[in-house]
Amino acid sequence: MLSVVVEQAHRMAVCERPNPVPAEGEVRVRVRLAGVCGSDLHIFHGKNPFVTYPRVIGHEFVGHVDAVGAGVSALRIGERVVVDPVVSCGQCHACRIGRHNVCQRLQVIGVHRDGGFSQFACVPARNAYAVPDGMPTASAAVIEPFAVAANATHRTGVLPSDVALIYGAGPVGLNLLQVLKRVYGIRTFITDHVDERLALARVCGAADDEIINTAREPLARALERRGAAGGPTLIYDAVCHPAILEEAVGLAAPAGRIGVLGFSATPSSLPQQALTSKELTLYASRLNCAMFPTVIDWIMRGLVDPGRIVTHQVNVRDVAYAFDLAENQPRVSCKVLLDLGEDA
Numbered sequence: 001m002l003s004v005v006v007e008q009a010h011r012m013a014v015c016e017r018p019n020p021v022p023a024e025g026e027v028r029v030r031v032r033l034a035g036v037c038g039s040d041l042h043i044f045h046g047k048n049p050f051v052t053y054p055r056v057i058g059h060e061f062v063g064h065v066d067a068v069g070a071g072v073s074a075l076r077i078g079e080r081v082v083v084d085p086v087v088s089c090g091q092c093h094a095c096r097i098g099r100h101n102v103c104q105r106l107q108v109i110g111v112h113r114d115g116g117f118s119q120f121a122c123v124p125a126r127n128a129y130a131v132p133d134g135m136p137t138a139s140a141a142v143i144e145p146f147a148v149a150a151n152a153t154h155r156t157g158v159l160p161s162d163v164a165l166i167y168g169a170g171p172v173g174l175n176l177l178q179v180l181k182r183v184y185g186i187r188t189f190i191t192d193h194v195d196e197r198l199a200l201a202r203v204c205g206a207a208d209d210e211i212i213n214t215a216r217e218p219l220a221r222a223l224e225r226r227g228a229a230g231g232p233t234l235i236y237d238a239v240c241h242p243a244i245l246e247e248a249v250g251l252a253a254p255a256g257r258i259g260v261l262g263f264s265a266t267p268s269s270l271p272q273q274a275l276t277s278k279e280l281t282l283y284a285s286r287l288n289c290a291m292f293p294t295v296i297d298w299i300m301r302g303l304v305d306p307g308r309i310v311t312h313q314v315n316v317r318d319v320a321y322a323f324d325l326a327e328n329q330p331r332v333s334c335k336v337l338l339d340l341g342e343d344a
């Protein structure tokens, strides 16, 4: 099989490897499409503290079950599945209280163990969710990053009276936008520096006056002009730069909540005065906690379509081009998928 292997930081190869054999409790997935994510780029650049090399990366993928290990029903063979990359121990404190995405012994497929940038991937059977008939495969390939957005809104909660602000119209910000606009129907501002990304925000449900290009208009003034001078009550940082969190704490309305998705190791300086005087709440959100069924249900009910942010499908052999698109070309690309189909 062909696999994308990051052999060490800054060194990646597409190589031929033996097909893996599913262990007890596992299914083998014949991967069709796999999404390129910022964290794949981080692994390539040596900036992910959890990864060990060499590693087959990729944690957003869809395909068909083509073999099963002991203890897994053979009826699953042929099933179209999307894989939740979160593998947890089930024993630790976080697991016991239902927060298994922050398991003490967390294993993320494509980070701690081999992932989906490969023609075959073995994963625990319970991590492979059936994709209902009628769902486009490209939409199913974006369920994982959509679940990341769904997890963030689940963490913060969403009230009908909330006015939201999303920093960043990249894949995660745009997924958040679809959840807030189409599932919850609340007023949601979204920022970016790139007009093409803000055009995608319209496609994902933003109204014209909810789009703010912060390269042209200072954010505080833009919000004021749009009648949100009291500040957003719900803010999500999908840019994940330490300075954004500082600004968000300043902008948030009293009793506001802030969803934090970043993984920067650089400290943000947060004044206690702003936090306490407004009684703000920060909700960190990592990966997703069993959100796949919710997202699949939203898609099948026609509320959201994760496929809206897909701009490219690139043959796996051209993974370097796919990474360049995802990393350096925000004007032409958003979610880039690797195609691992039959003739890859």
Ligand SMILES: [Zn+2]
Residues within 6 Å of the ligand: 037, 038, 039, 059, 060, 145
């Ligand atoms: Zn991801």
Ligand SMILES: [Zn+2]
Residues within 6 Å of the ligand: 088, 089, 090, 091, 092, 093, 094, 095, 096, 100, 103, 104, 105, 106
């Ligand atoms: Zn655990």
